[in-house]
Amino acid sequence: MNSAAPAVNWNSRNTSFPRADAWGGSRSEMGYSTPQRSGWSDRASSQGDRWNSGYRGGRYSNYGGRGGGLDEFSRRGEDGYGSWREGLHKIAPKNLHIERDLFGLPDDPDRQHTGINFEKYDDIPVEASGNDVPEGVSDFTSPPLDSHLLCNIELARYTTPTPVQKYSIPIVANGRDLMACAQTGSGKTGGFLFPILSELFKHGPSPPPPEQPGYTRGMSRSRKAYPVGLILAPTRELASQIYEEARKFAYRSWVRPCVVYGGADISAQIRQIDRGCDLLTATPGRLVDLIERGRVSLSQTRYLVLDEADRMLDMGFEPQIRRIVEQEDMPGVNDRQTLMFSATFPRDIQILARDFLKDYVFLSVGRVGSTSENITQKIEYVEEEDKRSVLLDILHSQPDSDRGLTLIFVETKRSADTLSVYLIQSNFPATSIHGDRSQRERERALDSFRTGRTPIMVATAVAARGLDIPNVTHVINYDLPTDIDDYVHRIGRTGRAGNIGLSTAFFNRSNKGVVRDLIELLKEANQEIPSWLETVAKETQSYGSRGSSRGGGRGSRGGNRDHRRFGGSSSERGGYGSSNEFGYYGGGYSSGNGGGYGGGNYGNANGNYKQSWW
Numbered sequence: 001m002n003s004a005a006p007a008v009n010w011n012s013r014n015t016s017f018p019r020a021d022a023w024g025g026s027r028s029e030m031g032y033s034t035p036q037r038s039g040w041s042d043r044a045s046s047q048g049d050r051w052n053s054g055y056r057g058g059r060y061s062n063y064g065g066r067g068g069g070l071d072e073f074s075r076r077g078e079d080g081y082g083s084w085r086e087g088l089h090k091i092a093p094k095n096l097h098i099e100r101d102l103f104g105l106p107d108d109p110d111r112q113h114t115g116i117n118f119e120k121y122d123d124i125p126v127e128a129s130g131n132d133v134p135e136g137v138s139d140f141t142s143p144p145l146d147s148h149l150l151c152n153i154e155l156a157r158y159t160t161p162t163p164v165q166k167y168s169i170p171i172v173a174n175g176r177d178l179m180a181c182a183q184t185g186s187g188k189t190g191g192f193l194f195p196i197l198s199e200l201f202k203h204g205p206s207p208p209p210p211e212q213p214g215y216t217r218g219m220s221r222s223r224k225a226y227p228v229g230l231i232l233a234p235t236r237e238l239a240s241q242i243y244e245e246a247r248k249f250a251y252r253s254w255v256r257p258c259v260v261y262g263g264a265d266i267s268a269q270i271r272q273i274d275r276g277c278d279l280l281t282a283t284p285g286r287l288v289d290l291i292e293r294g295r296v297s298l299s300q301t302r303y304l305v306l307d308e309a310d311r312m313l314d315m316g317f318e319p320q321i322r323r324i325v326e327q328e329d330m331p332g333v334n335d336r337q338t339l340m341f342s343a344t345f346p347r348d349i350q351i352l353a354r355d356f357l358k359d360y361v362f363l364s365v366g367r368v369g370s371t372s373e374n375i376t377q378k379i380e381y382v383e384e385e386d387k388r389s390v391l392l393d394i395l396h397s398q399p400d401s402d403r404g405l406t407l408i409f410v411e412t413k414r415s416a417d418t419l420s421v422y423l424i425q426s427n428f429p430a431t432s433i434h435g436d437r438s439q440r441e442r443e444r445a446l447d448s449f450r451t452g453r454t455p456i457m458v459a460t461a462v463a464a465r466g467l468d469i470p471n472v473t474h475v476i477n478y479d480l481p482t483d484i485d486d487y488v489h490r491i492g493r494t495g496r497a498g499n500i501g502l503s504t505a506f507f508n509r510s511n512k513g514v515v516r517d518l519i520e521l522l523k524e525a526n527q528e529i530p531s532w533l534e535t536v537a538k539e540t541q542s543y544g545s546r547g548s549s550r551g552g553g554r555g556s557r558g559g560n561r562d563h564r565r566f567g568g569s570s571s572e573r574g575g576y577g578s579s580n581e582f583g584y585y586g587g588g589y590s591s592g593n594g595g596g597y598g599g600g601n602y603g604n605a606n607g608n609y610k611q612s613w614w
C-alpha cells in the first residue's frame with residue numbers, strides 16, 4: 001500500500017469552527033412525490049394538480065418540515081444529521097422513522113437486493129495502471145473506512161465491497177485521483193461515495209471561506225453554499241438517485257447532501273442548499289445557473305466526481321463542465337481530488353481527464369466497456385415494419401407470474417410516445433420517458449414504472465445511464481443505438497448487483513454499423529451469436545472507412561483503455577503534452593485471469609452521432 005500523504009491539505013483537522021454552510025433545518029423541500037394510485041397509464045390521470053401543488057412527502061422527504069427553531073432542531077439531530085464540533089464528529093441519535101425511509105425493510109420489493117451472482121464479481125479481472133497503485137481491500141473494515149460509515153453500510157445491508165469499491169476506497173484514502181471503469185450495476189456509486197464520505201467523516205468540514213470573514217451562522221441574506229464535495233451527473237434522474245444514495249450513507253453524520261438539476265423549481269433548490277450543502281450532486285447547467293446567482297461557491301471543494309462523464313460530453317456539457325472546473329473558484333487540480341466513473345471510457349473523455357486529473361490511477365474492472373455476464377443477450381432479426389408485432393409477441397409470451405419490469409429503448413422521443421400509446425391501446429400497461437416530457441412527467445413516469453403500476457416503460461437514451469431500478473428483468477432494444485457504448489449502458493439497466501437479467505435487441509440491416517462491435521461484446525460476455533449476425537458482419541464491407549464523429553468503433557476510437565499506457569496517434573491524443581508526460585506509467589497491477597484489451601481497427605459505419613434523439 002502506498003503510504004504517500006494525501007495530496008489534499010486538510011488544514012481543518014482538529015479545529016473547531018462553524019461550518020461554512022450549516023444553517024440547520026429540515027429537509028422537506030426537494031420532495032419526491034408519492035406515487036399516485038390511479039390506473040396504469042401515468043398519462044391518463046387527471047390528478048395533475050396534485051403534482052403542481054407543491055405536494056411533497058412520501059418516502060423520500062417527509063421528515064423535518066418544521067417552520068421554526070430549525071437550528072435547535074438540527075442541533076438535536078432530529079433531522080438525521082449530526083455536526084462537527086471542536087474537532088470532533090458528533091453523530092446524531094438514531095431516528096427510526098428516517099432510517100426506515102432511507103434504508104427500507106429487508107424484504108422491500110422496491111429496493112435492489114443482491115442477486116445470486118454477487119460473489120461472481122470477484123472473478124472479474126481487475127487492472128490498474130498508474131504510479132504506486134494502492135492495493136485493494138477485501139472487506140468493509142475500519143480502517144481504512146470511518147467507523148460511522150460502516151454503520152450506514154450495514155444498515156444498507158451491504159456485506160462485501162464490489163470490486164470497484166475494493167480498489168477505490170484505498171486509492172481515494174491515499175489522496176489519489178482516479179478514473180474508474182466498471183461494468184453496469186457493479187456499485188460505482190458506492191465506489192465514489194464511500195471513500196469520500198469516509199474522509200469527510202474523519203476530517204470534518206473545510207474552514208470558513210476567506211471571503212466571508214464576518215460570517216455569522218444564521219445570516220439570512222446572500223447565503224452561499226460551499227460544498228466540500230461536488231458530483232456532476234448528466235441527467236436529472238441520475239443526479240436524484242446519487243443524492244438518495246448520499247443521504248443513506250451520510251445518515252447521522254455532519255455531511256448534508258444536496259441535489260440541484262434543471263427543469264425543477266430553482267427556488268426550492270436554493271432553499272434546500274441554504275439549509276446546508278456539503279456534498280452537492282448537480283447537473284452541469286443548473287449548477288452554472290446557481291453559481292451565476294451567487295448561491296454556490298466551489299472554493300472549498302476538495303472532491304470532484306464526474307459520473308458518466310462520457311455521457312456529459314455527448315450531451316454537449318463540456319463548456320459548462322470546463323467552466324465549473326476551470327473558470328470558477330474551484331481549487332486547482334493539485335488542491336482537490338478528482339474522480340471519474342463510467343462503464344465506458346471513449347477517447348474524448350480521456351482527453352478531458354488530462355486536464356482535470358493529476359497522476360491518476362486508471363482502474364478497470366473487467367474489460368472496459370464490456371457487459372455483465374449476468375445479462376443474457378438475445379439478438380433477433382426484425383425488419384422495421386415487423387417490430388411492433390414481434391414486440392407484442394414477446395410481451396404476450398412473458399408469463400404473468402413474471403412480475404419483472406420491462407424497459408424498451410427507442411431512438412427518438414416521438415417513437416417513445418407513439419410506441420407507448422400503441423402498447424396502451426394493445427392493453428399493456430406502459431408509460432414513457434424522454435427529454436421532451438416535463439420534469440414532473442418524467443418523475444411520474446419513472447415512479448409509475450419503479451412501483452410496477454406501469455411495468456413497461458418506453459424510453460429514449462435519457463434512461464440509459466446509471467438508473468438503478470430494482471426488478472428490471474428485461475431490456476428490449478426496439479431500436480439499436482448507433483454507438484455500442486450506448487448499448488452497453490442500456491442493457492445494464494438489468495442484471496444489476498449480481499441479479500440476472502434478459503436483453504433482447506431487434507436488429508436489421510440498418511444496424512449493420514454496430515455489427516462488429518456487437519459481436520465482439522457478445523463474445524466477451526460468452527453469449528450466443530446467431531449465425532446470421534456473423535453473415536451480416538462478413539457482408540458488411542469497409543469497416544473503418546466511415547468512422548463516426550466520435551472517432552469510429554471501439555478500436556479506432558482509441559478509448560476504453562488507459563490512454564497514457566496505450567498511447568495513440570498524435571491526432572488522437574489531441575495535443576497531449578510530451579510523450580514523457582503520457583508515457584507508460586509503471587507500478588500498475590492486474591489480478592484475476594487477465595483479459596487484455598480487444599478492439600480492432602474499424603470504424604462505425606453508422607456513426608452519425610447526434611444529440612437530438614434523446
Ligand SMILES: Nc1ncnc2c1ncn2[C@@H]1O[C@H](COP(=O)(O)OP(=O)(O)OP(=O)(O)O)[C@@H](O)[C@H]1O
Binds near residue numbers: 161186465466468
Ligand atoms: N457492496 C455492495 N453490496 C450489495 N449491493 C451493492 C453494493 N454496492 C452497490 N450495491 C447495489 O448495487 C446496485 C448497483 O449499484 P450502482 O447503481 O452504484 O451501479 P453502477 O456501477 O453505478 O451502475 P451503472 O453503470 O449502471 O451506473 C445498487 O442497487 C446498489 O445499491
